[in-house]
Amino acid sequence: MKISTRGRYALRLMIDLAQHQDSGPVSLREVARRQQLSDKYLEQIITPMLRAGLVRSIRGAGGGYLLTRKPEDYTVGDLLRPLEGDLAPVECATNADFCDHSDQCFTVWLWQEIHKAVASVVDRTTLADLVARAEEMS
Numbered sequence: 080m081k082i083s084t085r086g087r088y089a090l091r092l093m094i095d096l097a098q099h100q101d102s103g104p105v106s107l108r109e110v111a112r113r114q115q116l117s118d119k120y121l122e123q124i125i126t127p128m129l130r131a132g133l134v135r136s137i138r139g140a141g142g143g144y145l146l147t148r149k150p151e152d153y154t155v156g157d158l159l160r161p162l163e164g165d166l167a168p169v170e171c172a173t174n175a176d177f178c179d180h181s182d183q184c185f186t187v188w189l190w191q192e193i194h195k196a197v198a199s200v201v202d203r204t205t206l207a208d209l210v211a212r213a214e215e216m217s
Contacts, residue, residue, distance in 0.1 A: 080193075083162070083163060085124055085163075086162045088116055088120065088121065089128065089159070089162050090155065090158060092110055092121060092124060093128075093133070093146070093158055093206055093209075094209050094210055095110045095113055096144060096146055097207070097209075097210045098210055098213070098214075100145065103143070103145075105143045105145070106143040107125065107143070107144070109143070124162065127161045128158075128161060130161070131157075133147060133153070133157065134147060149207070150205065151206070151207040152205075153206040154204060154206075155200075155202075155204045155205070155209070156202040159201060166194070166197050166198060167197075168190050168194060171187050172190035172191050
């Protein structure tokens with residue numbers, strides 16, 4: 080399983096918003112400059128995040144984006160799933176009806192275990208954990 084560029088950039092976006100939330104709304108242009116990302120690409124990423132209620136927008140001069148919760152109240156899973164969908168390595172790991180052979184499959188248990196392991200990590204790691212890590216590395 081690979082996390083797409085959209086998922087990776089979404090995490091960078093959210094870390095940046097968390098790091099600068101005390102300054103008020105943060106523009107995508109500022110995030111793009113600091114993260115060395117395309118602001119046009121960030122515009123495509125922010126839309127599903129808005130729909131999922133992960134961020135809110137402030138319009139007008141001095142507008143931008145704000146977190147809707149404290150960084151410790153977001154998990155990495157919360158941030159990735161709106162962009163990546165289910166994080167299962169294969170469809171049959173979460174949907175037994177996907178394959179006519181799932182009841183006879185020798186590997187379905189492996190895919191389910193991989194899915195559980197990934198979910199365990201992304202659902203216990205918070206945005207605050209990522210922010211702390213980013214600050215340690217700076």
